[in-house]
Amino acid sequence: MRHxxxxxxxxxxxxxxxxxxxFSARGYNIQELTVAPTEDETVSRLTLVTEGNEQQxxxxxxxxxxxxxxxxxxxxTNGEHIERELLLIKLMATGAHREELKRLADIFRAQIVDVSATTYTIQLVGNKSKSDAFINALDASLILETVRSGALGIMRGEKRLQI
Amino acid sequence: MELTGAQIVVKFLEDEGVEHLWGYPGGAVLPIYDALDTTATKLQHILVRHEQAATHAADAYSRATGKPGLVLVTSGPGATNAITGLATAYMDSIPLIVITGQVPTNMIGLDAFQEVDTVGISRPIVKHNFLVRDVADLAETLKKAFHIALTGRPGPVLIDIPKDVQNAKTEYTYPESVNIRSYNVVTKGHSGQIRKAIDLMMNAERPVFYTGGGVVLGDASAQLTELVRTMGYPITQTLMGLGAFPASDAQSIGMLGMHGTYEANLAMHHCDVLIAIGARFDDRVTGKIEKFCPTAKIIHVDIDPASISKNVKVDVPIVGPVAQVLEDMLDMLRHEKRKPNSEAIAAWWKQIDEWRSIKCLTYQPSTKVIKPQSVIELLHEITKGDAYITSDVGQHQMWAAQYYPFDKPRRWINSGGLGTMGVGLPYAMGVKMAFPDAEVACVTGEGSIQMNIQELSTCLQYGLPVKIICLNNRFLGMVRQWQEFFYDRRYSMSYMDSLPDFVKLVEAYGHVGMKVTDPAELETKMREAFAMKDRLVFMDIQTDHTENVYPMIPAGAGQNEMILV
Structure with missing residues (x-):
């Protein structure tokens, strides 16, 4: 299961x-990884996604x-939580595709954040399955570049990860 | 007072109560060596002949005394030579502190002379490591290193100190204590879990204590002995646990595992309650996991939560320091009204005694050729079972474990987890330095001893009259044994050709050498060797090369699938 x-x-x-x-020494797999500073400058927040059974x-x-x-x-994954990742995707956008891609972005509540004569760069925020669904809905031949932040997560309600 | 980083290192070690430091100088660590010359008052530095031996000697010093072992080496090759010793200590949870010199901070990353990424290389084989970039952090970092190495599940800690940090000056005061917010050690086991363990133990019909190195490291030998005697149950100890409970006690059923006794392995296989204490279910103990203790409820006491349910899923985990948990168990037992099921326990002992009666450690004696087992038995007799025995790795190690019954903890010093050939002689040096008046013998083979034989020189310089019992069978015996059993007797590269004349070699180093080939001479020679109290004696004992270590559980087999002879 994904954790x-x-x-x-x-x-x-x-x-x-x-x-x-x-992870490498013990043969575990990191599928996604993000690290960034927090409001407390002495610590960083690291979030990773891995697969394994309960014992692993x-x-x-x-x-x-x-x-x-x-x-x-x-x-x-043990409790109620919110998961988000940021997807930036650069697509070939010419002719009829320009209108079609804009519509698709709207459906997924994604935004076009950069435009050139032949490309769109689209930003989408959601969980992994939403990013996957958006990518799957695209004509694969139009995808020029995909950048995903990897999952971020936070517990719901008043629970928080603190020192 | 204002001191240089190098002086702080020396002053701190003395303030911390360190008496012995093993090492080898080099460019990046010269300031500390200079400070040793100018600043040290009580601290004794022992100059080894290879950095690997420094780590092993300090490791053994720690194993024998319970105090941390200290090592000082230079950057680059000094650090990489220390790596095997770090890994050895890490696998057996030994509190080793290794201080390495590093190139100056402004040259780090520039492929400077004798530069390696010491922190990066050592990372997977240390409990923690530090690179000190600012002399202001030095004293506190050293204190943290000691705290981390010695508390919780012990382990080696490395401190990498760039040369400019050694030369920089700052105010020094000895940090009495240190607080690491992300490092908290459990001080007590959960009483509810301990209660559950007592319930299981009380209702057991075929119980076995299975105890390991954690009992030795946790100084819980007295509590363990009391608990085992109170319950009246059989106990088997791992290679690392030997001596924590006296082997000569009738309740001891010997070592378990790949070369354990028939009775110990069968008791494990048939038990209904397994009480694992300070042991980590190593593959050399469990055999094939799927076949391990098929009918047992398992209690596991360990200081390291990550050891629990790592290899084998347990029923009652107890995380805590072994001595304290056993104390709490004994306390509960004092108020316990129930008694163990005496009828079932008597029947269980009857079964175990039946297994015992086959005497699985019997071997065929000989008057023509020296049997390696007989050498160990004689060693036990001559040293009255009271010596510190270090060993290298291989057949001789197993024979020492099988035929030298240890009645006290910290007497059996060997590399269990990593299985490092070459530790034997430096281990003996480390122990002898700690206990100059004690009898220290190194059981080794002609393969292992050559991996660190240069230390004979160190032994002469520092007057370390250890006895080296070299079981010379002209083969890498354990490799040969596996080739005989599992590779159709194709003895690929396991024959030791062109061996040196050990007697001459040892004499060249200024010690006493003896060659023994005749079984009839063995006892006289060994008594002669041990009578030379102030000389290092190397006994080159020519043993039967066809002898194998039995019993044996082949890799991948279950505990009940032993090869007996």
Whole structure:
């Protein structure tokens, strides 16, 4: 099953390589990964997506907790949560396609954020399945470049990941 | 007071109470070596002949004393030579502290002379590591390193210090304590879980204690012994756990695992309650996981949550320091009204005694050729079972574990997890440095000993009169054994050709060498060797090369599928 694991880690050089190294050394797979600063400048928020059965995920979380630079870990998939990723996609947009692609973007509540004589760059925010659905709805021959942020996640309600 | 980074390192180690430091100088660590010369008052540095030996010696020093082992090496090749020692310590959870010199901060990443990414290379084989970029952080980082290495599940920590940081000056005060918000150690097991464990133990009909290195590292030998005796159940110990419970006690059914006893492995296979304490269900213990303890409810006490249900799913996990958890168990047992099921336990012991009666460690004695097992038995007799025994890795290691019953913890010093050939001699040095008056013997083979034989020189310089018991069968014995069993007797590269004359070699290093080929001479020679209290004696003992280690569970087989002879 797909799990979104989110953690706060010390803003130390090499902290990310400890997380990535743990996954490669123990044969786990990182499918998506994002890291960025938070309101607290001493920590970064790292979110990753991995696959595994319950026992594997339990081991992954335990091993992440064992890393000295990792302050807090949560498996967001365990509770109610919001998942979002940002998709930027550059499409060949000429002739009749220009109108068609604009309509499709509207249907998915995506926005065209850059335009050239022959291309559109479209931005879409949603969970993984929404991005997948949008990409699947496109004529594959029109796709010039795809950039996905990977999943971000946050717990619903008053629960939060904090130190 | 204002000190240089190098002086801070030395001053800190002394303030921390460190007495011995193993190392080898080089360009990037010269300031610290200079500070050792000018600043150190109590700290003794031992100059090894290869950095790998420094890490092993410090590792053994820690295994024997429970204190951290300290290593100081230079950047680049100094650091890479220390890597095997770090990995060895990591696999066996030994608190080793390795300080490495690094090129100056402004040259990091420029492929400078003797530069490697030490922190990157060592990352997967240390509990944690640090690169100190600012001298102001140095003392606190050193304190953190000690704290992390020694607490929780212990392990090695590396501190990489660039040369300019060693030369920079700052105010130094000894940090008495340190707080790491992301590093919290469990100090007590969950009482509800301990209660559940007691319930399972009380109702057990075929229980077995299975204990490991965690009991030794957690200094829980006394509590374990009391618990096992209180319950009256059989106990089997892993290679790393030997000595935590006295092997000579009737409740001990020997080591378990690939070369464990028949009774221990069958008791594991047939038990209904398995009480695992400070053991990690290693593949050399479990055999094929699917066939492991098929009828058992499993209790697992371990300080490291990640060890629990890693290889085998357990029923009652208890996370906590072994000594404290066992204390709590004993406390609950003192108020316990129920008694173990004496009828079932008696029947269980009867079954175990039947398994025991086949005497699986019996071997065919000989008057023509020296049997390796007999050498270990004699070693046990001559040292009255009270020596520190270090070993290398291979057949001799297994024979030492099987035929030298350990009654005390921290007496059996070997590389269990990583299985590092070459540790034996540096291990003996580390132990002898810690306990100069104790008898220290290194059981080795002609293969392993050559991996760090240069340390004979260190032994002379520092007066470390250890006894080297080299079981020389002219083969990489364990490799040969596997080739005999599993590769149709094709002995690819396992014959040791062109061996040196060990007696001459050892004499050249300034020690005493003995060659023994006749079984009739063995005892006299060994007594002679141990009578030379202040000399290192190397016994080159020519043993039967056809001898194999039995019993054996072939890789991938179940615990009940042993090859006996």
């Amino acid at each position: 979104i694991i989110s953690m706060l880690m010390e803003n130390e050089s090499g902290a990310l390589s400890r997380v990535a190294g743990l 995920i339990e081991q992954i979380v335990k091993h992440l907790n064992r890393l000295v630079d990792v302050v807090k870990v949560v498996d967001l």
